Amino acid sequence: MSAEPALPSSVETYLRTFFLQRTRPLLLSFGPDWTLRDVQGDASLFGIDIDAADGGTRELQDLFIGLPLNGDHDLPFVELSSGRSAHIHLIADGAGFHLLLLDAEDSRSRQRMQQQLGNEAVLAGHEKNKAISRLREIRSELERQRATLEEANALKNALIATLSHEFRTPLTSIFGYLHLLDRRGGDGRHALQALTAIRRNATYLFTLAENLLEYGRGESGALLCAVAVDLRALGHDIEEMIRPLAEDKGLEFSVRVDADDAAPAWFDEVRLRQIVINLLSNAVRYTTRGEIGATLTWRDGRLHVEVRDTGIGISPEFQASVFKPFNRGGQSGSKGAGLGLSIVRRLVEQMHGTMTLDSQAGSGTRFVIDLPPLEPVAAVAPSRGNAALWVNDREVLVVDDDPDIAQLLEALLLDLGFRVRIVTNAAAAIAEAQRLPPDVLLIDVEMPGLSGNAAVYQLRSHGYRGRIVTLSATSTVEARDASLRAGADHYLTKPLNVEQFVSVMQRVTQPQ
Amino acid sequence: MNAPAFKVCMLGDFGVGKTSLVARFVRSTFAPKYLTTIGVKVDSKELSSPRGTLIKLVVWDIAGRSALDALGANYLRGASALLLVADGTREHSLSVALNLLMQSRSALPDAVVALAVNKLDLVERWEVAPTTLAELRRTLPVFETSALSGDGVENAFAEIAARLQP
Numbered sequence: 038m039s040a041e042p043a044l045p046s047s048v049e050t051y052l053r054t055f056f057l058q059r060t061r062p063l064l065l066s067f068g069p070d071w072t073l074r075d076v077q078g079d080a081s082l083f084g085i086d087i088d089a090a091d092g093g094t095r096e097l098q099d100l101f102i103g104l105p106l107n108g109d110h111d112l113p114f115v116e117l118s119s120g121r122s123a124h125i126h127l128i129a130d131g132a133g134f135h136l137l138l139l140d141a142e143d144s145r146s147r148q149r150m151q152q153q154l155g156n157e158a159v160l161a162g163h164e165k166n167k168a169i170s171r172l173r174e175i176r177s178e179l180e181r182q183r184a185t186l187e188e189a190n191a192l193k194n195a196l197i198a199t200l201s202h203e204f205r206t207p208l209t210s211i212f213g214y215l216h217l218l219d220r221r222g223g224d225g226r227h228a229l230q231a232l233t234a235i236r237r238n239a240t241y242l243f244t245l246a247e248n249l250l251e252y253g254r255g256e257s258g259a260l261l262c263a264v265a266v267d268l269r270a271l272g273h274d275i276e277e278m279i280r281p282l283a284e285d286k287g288l289e290f291s292v293r294v295d296a297d298d299a300a301p302a303w304f305d306e307v308r309l310r311q312i313v314i315n316l317l318s319n320a321v322r323y324t325t326r327g328e329i330g331a332t333l334t335w336r337d338g339r340l341h342v343e344v345r346d347t348g349i350g351i352s353p354e355f356q357a358s359v360f361k362p363f364n365r366g367g368q369s370g371s372k373g374a375g376l377g378l379s380i381v382r383r384l385v386e387q388m389h390g391t392m393t394l395d396s397q398a399g400s401g402t403r404f405v406i407d408l409p410p411l412e413p414v415a416a417v418a419p420s421r422g423n424a425a426l427w428v429n430d431r432e433v434l435v436v437d438d439d440p441d442i443a444q445l446l447e448a449l450l451l452d453l454g455f456r457v458r459i460v461t462n463a464a465a466a467i468a469e470a471q472r473l474p475p476d477v478l479l480i481d482v483e484m485p486g487l488s489g490n491a492a493v494y495q496l497r498s499h500g501y502r503g504r505i506v507t508l509s510a511t512s513t514v515e516a517r518d519a520s521l522r523a524g525a526d527h528y529l530t531k532p533l534n535v536e537q538f539v540s541v542m543q544r545v546t547q548p549q
Numbered sequence: 550m551n552a553p554a555f556k557v558c559m560l561g562d563f564g565v566g567k568t569s570l571v572a573r574f575v576r577s578t579f580a581p582k583y584l585t586t587i588g589v590k591v592d593s594k595e596l597s598s599p600r601g602t603l604i605k606l607v608v609w610d611i612a613g614r615s616a617l618d619a620l621g622a623n624y625l626r627g628a629s630a631l632l633l634v635a636d637g638t639r640e641h642s643l644s645v646a647l648n649l650l651m652q653s654r655s656a657l658p659d660a661v662v663a664l665a666v667n668k669l670d671l672v673e674r675w676e677v678a679p680t681t682l683a684e685l686r687r688t689l690p691v692f693e694t695s696a697l698s699g700d701g702v703e704n705a706f707a708e709i710a711a712r713l714q715p
Binding site: 081096099100101102103104110111112113114115116122141145147148153157158159160163167464486487488490491494495497498499500518519520522523524 | 554555564565571583584585586587588589590591592595607612613621623624626627628629639640669672673674675678679680681682683686689698
């Protein structure tokens with residue numbers, strides 16, 4: 038085994054000079070308890086004031102908290118309070134120790150430059166990926182919206198084209214028969230025929246107008262209003278309305294009501310009537326001989342509606358398209374705006390019911406609808422009289438920095454029967470909601486300081502399980518999504534749409 | 550009499566805001582430009598405990614890295630507490646912080662630990678779900694922080710100080 042070969046003395050001298058020039062060492066020698074005994078080198082280079090009361094070593098002492106001073110330690114790249122970087126070595130020496138500081142400023146600068154570029158590239162890459170992903174979402178959303186707009190435009194054109202015909206035809210008939218009545222007087226067979234025709238056309242106009250109003254409400258429809266429906270009276274009304282139309286075409290017609298269940302049938306009567314009338318109107322329209330009929334059966338807490346006819350029927354290939362607005366597919370030569378079945382389906386879905394169609398071309402049609410009853414109390418549209426029952430003593434914590442908005446929300450909520458607490462900033466909202474969790478938190482997003490979304494996030498991350506509704510002046514999809522991601526259940530925009538507000542407050546106070 | 554001093558190490562991925570949190574805590578400042586830390590920078594601040602006693606936190610702002618190498622492990626020696634830092638807008642940084650905790654646990658089994666999820670001012674862009682933090686809260690104190698606005702920063706360090714109180 039050979040000893041390490043000695044370097045030539047000239048090389049050793051060069052290395053020593055090189056090392057000292059590069060590292061500019063400072064050696065601080067300490068006795069026990071950090072008593073400074075000796076200093077070799079330029080302490081000011083490292084920002085250390087040897088003349089200070091503690092020898093300027095307080096900062097150095099902090100570096101070795103928790104470490105034994107009787108062993109060696111090596112701390113590379115320590116940024117001192119002067120901003121200079123040093124490699125700091127603690128070298129034990131008997132009862133005392135030495136601190137050796139080697140200048141690392143140049144190497145830190147080089148390393149930082151490289152590291153900075155690498156880190157920034159990674160961070161930028163992350164942001165870029167997120168931006169690309171977001172752009173894809175936006176493109177997809179735009180394509181979806183374009184398709185929706187194109188569809189809406191096509192529907193609008195179909196609506197105008199259809200209505201110009203559908204309104205004019207019965208009105209022409211009504212005015213024509215009124216003219217006849219005017220000229221011939223109100224007696225005799227002709228008068229009876231005229232009145233029947235007027236009634237038929239007026240009924241058609243009524244149905245058409247009702248359907249247009251329903252269609253105009255959009256997919257979400259209006260709030261359902263549950264009442265205890267007298268099914269027999271409803272059946273009688275419908276029969277009175279449709280019978281003249283059926284008899285005018287020589288059709289057998291019947292409406293049967295089997296109300297076996299003694300419990301009240303809670304339904305939205307207007308919508309229920311609309312469903313049955315639409316189906317019967319279609320049946321009359323597309324049946325030239327035979328019979329049409331409807332049966333309403335209230336049994337075991339379900340309402341079963343059946344409407345059947347012996348009309349022209351619907352071929353299987355057209356059975357899906359007849360539920361689309363302005364589509365009268367398959368029923369060639371048919372009349373009507375093509376709204377009836379689409380509205381029936383929408384209403385049935387809104388009531389959480391099911392609907393089936395059984396038909397063959399030329400052999401009649403049978404629609405079967407199964408509806409669960411509505412909740413008697415929760416589904417009641419709010420009004421002063423029943424509001425307290427509706428919200429069942431729920432409490433809302435309103436958070437808005439604008440006192441006018443806060444007061445408006447308070448007034449609306451009190452009117453709905455809620456108890457209300459108000460705070461004016463997000464930090465107070467967190468504290469208040471944690472102190473006494475409300476049933477609903479109604480919070481503005483844009484507030485000075487901590488944002489409403491930040492408060493929502495923090496409450497959710499602390500386990501708050503109540504319902505949260507955020508309110509914002511920003512009506513973009515991104516803003517809504519950000520709020521929902523933070524933990525909100527609903528996102529409302531300003532200016533406040535009171536009907537929508539009431540609807541949301543209704544939803545959030547229903548059992549989850 | 551000097552306040553008892555405790556070493557607190559900041560651990561987390563690069564760019565999560567460790568240096569900014571220390572600057573906010575110690576000097577109440579915020580620099581918007583990102584400047585990567587090389588090695589370590591040590592600062593200190595004295596806090597009053599709820600009982601009125603003073604405690605000194607010596608905060609080690611350690612360069613962000615995804616794993617504790619030999620150099621990083623050197624910095625941890627003698628630490629009484631770890632403040633893990635993640636960036637709410639980068640979910641991956643939360644995994645990095647928790648990995649760093651696991652790696653440092655063998656060297657510091659008794660250290661007090663808290664988690665700061667930073668950049669609360671950008672909460673609209675957060676990838677970390679609130680339910681994730683709700684789960685983590687079962688095992689360690691978690692603070693949503695913003696070095697920019699200062700929200701949550703003092704609370705995070707105060708929690709560490711309270712747990713270090715002799």
